[in-house]
Amino acid sequence: MTRIKLNRTAQSRNQPVAEQNRTKFQDAGVFVMNLIGSPGCGKTTILEYTARHCPGQSAVIVGDVKTALDADRILQCDIPAYPIETGGSCHLSAQMIADTIARLDLDQLDYLFIENVGNLVCPSTMDLGENIKVGVLSVPEGDEKVRKYPALFLRTEVVFINKADLLPYCPYDVERVKEDCRKARPDVKVFEVSAAQGTGFGPWMEFLRQPDV
Amino acid sequence: MTRIKLNRTAQSRNQPVAEQNRTKFQDAGVFVMNLIGSPGCGKTTILEYTARHCPGQSAVIVGDVKTALDADRILQCDIPAYPIETGGSCHLSAQMIADTIARLDLDQLDYLFIENVGNLVCPSTMDLGENIKVGVLSVPEGDEKVRKYPALFLRTEVVFINKADLLPYCPYDVERVKEDCRKARPDVKVFEVSAAQGTGFGPWMEFLRQPDV
Numbered sequence: 001m002t003r004i005k006l007n008r009t010a011q012s013r014n015q016p017v018a019e020q021n022r023t024k025f026q027d028a029g030v031f032v033m034n035l036i037g038s039p040g041c042g043k044t045t046i047l048e049y050t051a052r053h054c055p056g057q058s059a060v061i062v063g064d065v066k067t068a069l070d071a072d073r074i075l076q077c078d079i080p081a082y083p084i085e086t087g088g089s090c091h092l093s094a095q096m097i098a099d100t101i102a103r104l105d106l107d108q109l110d111y112l113f114i115e116n117v118g119n120l121v122c123p124s125t126m127d128l129g130e131n132i133k134v135g136v137l138s139v140p141e142g143d144e145k146v147r148k149y150p151a152l153f154l155r156t157e158v159v160f161i162n163k164a165d166l167l168p169y170c171p172y173d174v175e176r177v178k179e180d181c182r183k184a185r186p187d188v189k190v191f192e193v194s195a196a197q198g199t200g201f202g203p204w205m206e207f208l209r210q211p212d213v
Numbered sequence: 214m215t216r217i218k219l220n221r222t223a224q225s226r227n228q229p230v231a232e233q234n235r236t237k238f239q240d241a242g243v244f245v246m247n248l249i250g251s252p253g254c255g256k257t258t259i260l261e262y263t264a265r266h267c268p269g270q271s272a273v274i275v276g277d278v279k280t281a282l283d284a285d286r287i288l289q290c291d292i293p294a295y296p297i298e299t300g301g302s303c304h305l306s307a308q309m310i311a312d313t314i315a316r317l318d319l320d321q322l323d324y325l326f327i328e329n330v331g332n333l334v335c336p337s338t339m340d341l342g343e344n345i346k347v348g349v350l351s352v353p354e355g356d357e358k359v360r361k362y363p364a365l366f367l368r369t370e371v372v373f374i375n376k377a378d379l380l381p382y383c384p385y386d387v388e389r390v391k392e393d394c395r396k397a398r399p400d401v402k403v404f405e406v407s408a409a410q411g412t413g414f415g416p417w418m419e420f421l422r423q424p425d426v
Contacts, residue, residue, distance in 0.1 A: 038252045039333050039362065040354025065334060067361050088364060090303065090334040118361070120252050121278060121303040121332055140353035140376060141253025148280050148331070149252065151301060163353060169382060 010093075014126060017094035021101065021129025028106035031211055032114065034128050036152055037136030038145075039118030042162040044070040045195035046136065047113055051079035053201065055209050056110030061100050063092040063117045070115060080104075091123035092116050111208065120145065124152040132157040132213050135181075139163040143172045146180035153184040157213045158191065160204075165194040187213075223306075227339055230307035234314065234342025241319035244424055245327065247341050249365055250349030251358075252331030255375040257283040258408035259349065260326055264292040266414065268422050269323030274313050276305040276330045283328060293317075304336035305329050324421065333358065337365040345370040345426050348394075352376040356385045359393035366397035370426045371404065373417075378407040400426075 025032045035043045047060055051074060059080040062071040071083035082100050084092060097114065106112075114130060116123040124133075135156035137145055140163060146153045153159070159181050161174060174192060181188045189207060193200035238245045248256045260273055264287060272293040275284040284296035295313050297305060310327065319325075327343060329336040337346075348369035350358055353376060359366045366372070372394050374387060387405060394401045402420060406413035 038331070038354075039358055040251060040351070064361055066363050067357075069357055069361065088334075090332075117334065118251070119303075119332060119334055121301075121330065122335065138253070138353065140351065140379065141251075144280075144282055145252055148277055148282065150279050166353065166379065166382060169379060 011125065014094045017098050018127035018129040021094055021097055024101065024106060025112070025129060025131070028109065030106050030109045030112050032112045032128075032130040033132055033134050033158075034114045034116060034123075034130035035134045035136055036116045036120070036123045036156070037118065037160075038120050038138070038141060041118070041136045041138040041141065042160075042195045043115045043118070043136050044073050046160060046162060046193070047074060047115060048077050049195055049198055049201060050113065050204070050208070051077045053205060054079075054111055055205065057108055058111040058113065059104060059109055060113045060115060061097065062115045063096070065089070065117055086117060090117055090119050090121075091126050092128060093126060094128050097128045120149045120152060124149070124155060131211070135159040137161050137177065139166045139172045140170045142170075143174075143177050146177060146184060150184060153181060153188075156181075156185065156188060158189050158207070161190060161192045162195050164192050164200060165197050224338065227307045230311055231340035231342040234307055234310055237314065237319060238325070238342060238344070241322065243319050243322045243325050245325045245341075245343040246345055246347050246371075247327045247329060247336075247343035248347045248349055249329045249333070249336045249369070250331065250373075251333050251351070251354060254331070254349045254351040254354065255373075255408045256328050256331070256349050257286055259373060259375060259406070260287060260328060261290050262408055262411055262414060263326065263417070263421070264290045266418060267324055268418065270321055271324040271326065272317060272322055273326045273328060274305075274310065275328045276309070278302070278330055299330060303330055303332050303334075304339050305341060306339060307341050310341045333362045333365060337362070337368060344424070348372040350374050350390065352379045352385045353383045355383075356387075356390050359390060359397060363397060366394060366401075369394075369398065369401060371402050371420070374403060374405045375408050377405050377413060378410050
């Protein structure tokens with residue numbers, strides 16, 4: 001009971017700031033995506049590919065408990081990257097995003113990608129003011145994750161199944177995962193990619209050109 | 214600041230219960246291990262192998278946000294398994310363990326394995342009354358996780374590097390990870406295994422026979 005009450009307090013403080021962020025994003029005409037997935041599922045590699053091929057001006061906010069390693073990788077793609085080192089917190093908050101976007105010229109952007117802390121649980125219910133949540137799964141994690149972490153997949157308009165290049169070496173039923181995603185959220189879009197090999201991104205790029213959510 | 218205060222409250226409530234659990238474990242002479250790792254890093258598969266080859270009587274407590282899928286897998290190894298479905302909470306608490314061990318005859322056990330919720334952040338600082346924390350890494354997650362999630366690896370007496378069978382297909386510097394583990398905690402024991410293939414477990418079994426921590 002205690003935990004639920006504490007979480008509600010954190011969320012009720014977060015929500016007004018998320019709404020302020022959302023208004024700023026809308027006013028500037030920037031489409032904002034909040035990427036959520038386990039540590040090592042490939043969020044940064046997906047963003048490296050996406051940033052390089054993005055059909056418009058983009059920037060990336062990168063959350064990590066410790067280090068700015070991921071932000072450095074994005075910067076090497078010549079895309080503006082803004083690290084947030086949470087110093088222990090297990091998810092980004094709307095206030096962290098508000099503090100970061102104060103340093104950005106949102107009017108210059110078409111897309112803003114937010115890479116959340118590597119965690120399939122805590123970031124799921126925390127609104128940052130984004131347009132959509134993007135769930136990132138990866139083949140070697142196993143194919144039951146949608147059922148085990150339902151709070152996220154009820155909220156994700158887009159899901160990546162990443163590391164498809166490892167399908168020959170890992171037991172993984174792609175169709176079952178897609179079905180689990182659709183059961184959680186019938187309008188979900190699922191993209192099967194290998195970010196490391198840069199394959200399968202066509203439908204994602206098409207989606208970015210005209211996000212129909 | 215708010216978050217830190219809330220976490221401290223949760224921890225100060227948790228600690229006395231953890232100490233009570235620890236006393237019960239010591240009185241019964243059971244060695245208790247708290248396994249922590251990302252979703253899909255292979256905690257359950259490591260426990261399936263370990264339970265089958267354990268040099269003594271063992272039981273497993275399995276935490277998951279949702280479903281008892283992992284506990285069912287352990288039960289199929291003919292080992293007693295006790296699922297804890299946290300219903301949203303991102304880590305196990307000492308109270309959840311206290312409630313579960315009330316149903317166990319600890320005197321009959323030599324080893325108790327606790328599989329925490331799949332999460333590299335939140336379970337790190339929450340004492341359950343265990344003898345040791347066991348961190349589980351996996352090759353396809355990438356080799357920078359020890360540096361990105363330091364709170365866990367400062368506290369782990371044992372670390373697994375799992376899915377070694379995928380080393381030919383994933384860039385991963387095993388020696389660098391071992392060095393990062395030792396930097397975080399010089400007395401750490403690192404075991405490189407493939408749980409899916411059941412290889413590399415010799416040193417772990419030796420450790421279980423005589424846990425020198």
